[in-house]
Amino acid sequence: MVRSAVTVCVRTRPTLQFAQDNITVDTEANSVDVKVMRSKSQGYVNNQQEAWSFSCDKVLHNAPQDEVFARLARPMVDSAVEGYNGSVMVYGQTGAGKTFTMTGATDNYRHRGIIPRAIAHLFKTIEAKPALAFTVRISYLELYNEHMYDLLAPVTGRVVPGAGGTGTFGGGPVGSAPDLTIVEDSAGNTHVRGLSHVVATSEEEALNLLFEGDTNRIVGSHSLNKASSRSHTIFTLHVESRSRVESTEKVLTSKLNLVDLAGSERVKKTDSTGVTLQEAKYINQSLTFLEQVVVALGDRRSHIPYRQTKLTNVLKDSIGGNCKTLMIANIWPEASQLEETISTLRFAQRMMRVSNEPTINVQYDLAALCKKYEADIRELKEELAMHDALSNRAHIVYDPYTDQERYELNKQVKAYLTGELDELPVINIRHIRETFAQFRVILNNVEASALKKLRDHYGTSAPPADAPSALDVKSMVATGGGVGELDSDGFHLGEFADDAKPVNSDALKRRPSGKVARHKAPRKKRLASERGRKEMRAGHGDHDSGDGGRGGDEADGEPDGRSRRRSRASGRTTPKGMSPLGNKAKKKKKKRTTSSMGREAGGHDPPSTSKGHPRGHDLSRTPSAAHLPGGGAAGDADRARSPSRGGDDLEGGSVVADHETPDGGRGPSAGGRPGNASAASAASGYGGGGGGGDGSRPSSSHAFRPSREDAFSEFKHTAGAEIAGILEENKRVYHEKKRLLREAGLSVNGAKAAIDVLRAKLNALRESRVGAPPAVAPSALPGAHDAAASSEPVEVIDEDEYQVLVELQEAKATYREAFEAYKAAKADVSYLDRHVTECRQRLLADFDEWFMASFGHLPLKPAASASELLEPNQDVLDDGEKWDLQQTQRIAKEDPDAVAFYTARMNVQRKVFASQQQHSASRRIRR
Numbered sequence: 058m059v060r061s062a063v064t065v066c067v068r069t070r071p072t073l074q075f076a077q078d079n080i081t082v083d084t085e086a087n088s089v090d091v092k093v094m095r096s097k098s099q100g101y102v103n104n105q106q107e108a109w110s111f112s113c114d115k116v117l118h119n120a121p122q123d124e125v126f127a128r129l130a131r132p133m134v135d136s137a138v139e140g141y142n143g144s145v146m147v148y149g150q151t152g153a154g155k156t157f158t159m160t161g162a163t164d165n166y167r168h169r170g171i172i173p174r175a176i177a178h179l180f181k182t183i184e185a186k187p188a189l190a191f192t193v194r195i196s197y198l199e200l201y202n203e204h205m206y207d208l209l210a211p212v213t214g215r216v217v218p219g220a221g222g223t224g225t226f227g228g229g230p231v232g233s234a235p236d237l238t239i240v241e242d243s244a245g246n247t248h249v250r251g252l253s254h255v256v257a258t259s260e261e262e263a264l265n266l267l268f269e270g271d272t273n274r275i276v277g278s279h280s281l282n283k284a285s286s287r288s289h290t291i292f293t294l295h296v297e298s299r300s301r302v303e304s305t306e307k308v309l310t311s312k313l314n315l316v317d318l319a320g321s322e323r324v325k326k327t328d329s330t331g332v333t334l335q336e337a338k339y340i341n342q343s344l345t346f347l348e349q350v351v352v353a354l355g356d357r358r359s360h361i362p363y364r365q366t367k368l369t370n371v372l373k374d375s376i377g378g379n380c381k382t383l384m385i386a387n388i389w390p391e392a393s394q395l396e397e398t399i400s401t402l403r404f405a406q407r408m409m410r411v412s413n414e415p416t417i418n419v420q421y422d423l424a425a426l427c428k429k430y431e432a433d434i435r436e437l438k439e440e441l442a443m444h445d446a447l448s449n450r451a452h453i454v455y456d457p458y459t460d461q462e463r464y465e466l467n468k469q470v471k472a473y474l475t476g477e478l479d480e481l482p483v484i485n486i487r488h489i490r491e492t493f494a495q496f497r498v499i500l501n502n503v504e505a506s507a508l509k510k511l512r513d514h515y516g517t518s519a520p521p522a523d524a525p526s527a528l529d530v531k532s533m534v535a536t537g538g539g540v541g542e543l544d545s546d547g548f549h550l551g552e553f554a555d556d557a558k559p560v561n562s563d564a565l566k567r568r569p570s571g572k573v574a575r576h577k578a579p580r581k582k583r584l585a586s587e588r589g590r591k592e593m594r595a596g597h598g599d600h601d602s603g604d605g606g607r608g609g610d611e612a613d614g615e616p617d618g619r620s621r622r623r624s625r626a627s628g629r630t631t632p633k634g635m636s637p638l639g640n641k642a643k644k645k646k647k648k649r650t651t652s653s654m655g656r657e658a659g660g661h662d663p664p665s666t667s668k669g670h671p672r673g674h675d676l677s678r679t680p681s682a683a684h685l686p687g688g689g690a691a692g693d694a695d696r697a698r699s700p701s702r703g704g705d706d707l708e709g710g711s712v713v714a715d716h717e718t719p720d721g722g723r724g725p726s727a728g729g730r731p732g733n734a735s736a737a738s739a740a741s742g743y744g745g746g747g748g749g750g751d752g753s754r755p756s757s758s759h760a761f762r763p764s765r766e767d768a769f770s771e772f773k774h775t776a777g778a779e780i781a782g783i784l785e786e787n788k789r790v791y792h793e794k795k796r797l798l799r800e801a802g803l804s805v806n807g808a809k810a811a812i813d814v815l816r817a818k819l820n821a822l823r824e825s826r827v828g829a830p831p832a833v834a835p836s837a838l839p840g841a842h843d844a845a846a847s848s849e850p851v852e853v854i855d856e857d858e859y860q861v862l863v864e865l866q867e868a869k870a871t872y873r874e875a876f877e878a879y880k881a882a883k884a885d886v887s888y889l890d891r892h893v894t895e896c897r898q899r900l901l902a903d904f905d906e907w908f909m910a911s912f913g914h915l916p917l918k919p920a921a922s923a924s925e926l927l928e929p930n931q932d933v934l935d936d937g938e939k940w941d942l943q944q945t946q947r948i949a950k951e952d953p954d955a956v957a958f959y960t961a962r963m964n965v966q967r968k969v970f971a972s973q974q975q976h977s978a979s980r981r982i983r984r
């Protein structure tokens with residue numbers, strides 16, 4: 058693996074008091090020289106160094122934000138898209154411009170920092186790669202006083218000591234923190250378990266998350282920075298990509314950590330006290346540990362002290378891991394900050410000795426892998442069907458055998474065993490397997506039946522030891538050693554011929570009677586048996602003694618073994634007493650020119666007319682195909698699904714591709730694919746011609762690619778109808794709830810206005826009553842405490858004032874009610890808003906899946922932007938929304954690229970405002 062050193066850059070904060078005498082910045086040589094005059098107080102001879110020279114990968118002096126991003130961070134975003142993990146860290150003293158570099162000014166688009174620019178660039182890059190499907194997730198972690206906080210959790214759960222924190226939307230401390238733990242995976246990547254990973258489908262959504270998280274970040278104030286970050290934050294873009302056109306099981310995953318470290322500070326300088334002092338201790342401590350890690354990595358030590366603090370633990374894979382790392386050292390080049398500047402530059406220098414091993418993170422999506430294999434199998438089947446069609450094998454079926462087909466095959470095997478059929482056809486491996494399976498079925502049946510008969514015969518549940526074993530019975534069947542007629546299970550019914558030899562003569566000799574049983578066949582049967590033997594001799598020459606001849610062999614004194622071998626050599630069984638094949642059968646056999654094994658199922662043979670015995674090719678017949686007249690219409694759904702079925706039902710038995718039916722249901726000339734594909738395509742309504750099918754899913758044809766819009770509209774009416782219906786219903790309810798929310802808002806405002814009027818009236822009355830004689834004691838007011846019980850002096854009011862006070866109380870009650878209704882409506886709206894979004898995402902995800910399954914690739918447009926396909930939100934805008942819309946339109950005219958930034962900022966501001974309103978309203982009510 059190639060090691061790559063951490064890239065280190067220095068950025069200076071612009072200042073009017075640049076320490077010209079002490080600092081020289083060379084942007085060409087990428088170096089910063091620092092000179093410190095000898096301190097007179099320490100004498101002329103001392104060990105204090107006078108000058109330092111620091112060089113790094115890049116020095117940016119008074120550089121604007123866009124340059125910083127373009128030169129330093131953009132390549133990191135590009136690498137993340139390619140699958141590399143990356144980390145961009147800003148380091149430096151407090152007030153040096155770390156947060157400005159990383160986040161920038163949120164109220165000025167031009168001054169936005171690396172994170173918003175990285176987000177914009179990421180989504181632009183994604184848009185420019187339509188062949189890839191991307192998923193972007195965002196997490197935002199804060200490390201404050203050695204505690205981890207999820208800045209994107211609905212309730213951030215943090216109790217901020219003192220005045221330092223801003224809390225959720227400035228709402229102050231809330232809830233309790235969820236458990237966040239640092240874990241490491243097998244690849245050495247660190248993760249924070251429990252941290253939210255929120256999917257962002259657009260730049261605006263991602264910026265919303267950034268700004269929301271920022272409002273939750275802890276910011277404090279000290280003498281060097283009015284808005285000093287009192288915590289370390291890690292904003293992470295998790296990027297996942299897979300191909301839309303090729304195999305989609307390969308997934309590239311990467312994360313880009315954008316780390317804003319809290320600034321080191323000298324507490325004397327910052328005048329930190331109390332909470333700020335405590336924070337400073339934690340900050341300085343964690344930065345010291347970070348430095349130790351960097352030193353250990355630079356020295357290539359075997360032990361790296363990552364675990365000493367949460368910061369180093371969580372950044373383990375960012376420094377010294379498998380990612381590309383960029384560190385920006387922010388310096389404040391003023392004479393008063395020289396000590397800190399030197400310290401920062403020293404750290405930067407150490408960081409340059411650290412190297413990483415960047416690797417592309419490839420993962421395999423098992424579900425997608427299965428889907429791919431399914432698609433491969435589908436394609437191979439289609440190809441096989443086409444191949445079969447071209448080589449006159451279109452009737453061959455590859456689907457699992459149906460019960461009916463098995464039954465037919467079983468009959469055929471029995472016919473073969475009994476000799477009614479000379480040969481068993483061989484169609485394909487699958488058919489051979491099924492044939493053997495039927496042999497086994499028959500054998501098992503025979504065995505079971507034989508055992509039953511033996512038991513019945515001996516009248517016990519188990520046959521005596523000297524009874525023929527099941528094996529004997531099997532061999533009797535196999536060698537035709539039975540007597541009489543074969544029953545349906547292949548069991549011989551009847552008696553041995555006089556001259557027959559038992560299979561296991563020893564066993565029979567040991568019968569309880571001690572006599573050898575002689576089974577006498579009736580004379581009629583014996584004659585028939587002899588006639589059969591003669592016929593066989595005539596037909597088989599020397600093979601006359603096979604099977605049925607065994608008894609005779611014994612009578613002739615021929616050894617039993619020999620006759621059995623011959624019997625096997627003949628390759629067929631003709632048990633004694635059974636009707637052997639006559640000349641007719643033998644002639645039929647001679648007529649055949651092709652060999653049976655390895656030959657097709659008689660696709661060219663006309664349907665057999667021989668006394669209803671099924672010929673080989675009939676095996677491939679299915680009930681559905683069998684009734685198709687003259688081969689059936691190719692567009693028939695059954696046939697479409699099973700292209701080879703019913704092929705040999707065509708009049709004359711011809712099934713070759715160039716004999717396809719004019720409706721193009723199969724054969725290569727029908728659109729160059731076998732019947733199933735074109736017919737299925739037709740069934741879906743996507744292909745030309747044909748009808749039928751359930752229409753819920755288009756053809757699996759990969760060649761046909763409908764436009765995404767058409768496919769989506771089709772999907773919404775078929776497979777996605779249910780979820781699309783739910784979405785519509787949710788949207789309807791959402792609009793209704795929004796209407797109720799607006800009404801509730803108006804009621805609250807009305808009640809508030811009434812309260813204001815009454816308050817003004819009350820104040821006026823109170824002012825006018827100064828000096829006038831009191832009339833009514835306020836204790837008479839409903840709900841007032843008993844003033845008599847109290848020793849406090851009682852303020853007495855007149856009738857009018859009393860009336861206004863009563864009205865004010867009622868107005869407050871109305872306000873409270875209206876506000877409760879407003880809160881409930883707001884909760885409903887935000888719940889439904891989320892629900893609608895989830896539904897929409899689900900619909901789009903299902904659509905992608907459906908499209909993938911149907912056409913073998915994802916639609917050529919990112920899923921996120923598919924929301925355009927959905928109808929625009931029909932909400933009636935309230936005043937605030939209208940104003941926002943006007944702002945957005947104005948910005949869009951001036952700088953279209955800035956729209957997402959400003960819209961996200963407005964969204965968050967509105968949320969903050971709403972949250973603050975709610976907060977102060979609750980307080981008002983409490984009063």
Ligand SMILES: Nc1ncnc2c1ncn2[C@@H]1O[C@H](COP(=O)(O)OP(=O)(O)OP(=O)(O)O)[C@@H](O)[C@H]1O
Binds near residue numbers: 070149
């Ligand atoms: N390159 C710059 N251009 C313009 N203003 C800057 C620049 N760098 C910093 N500033 C300003 O300096 C002030 C301090 O910057 P910032 O808050 O980013 O520092 P910091 O290093 O993050 O400090 P702390 O560690 O205390 O959070 C801010 O008002 C910021 O706007």
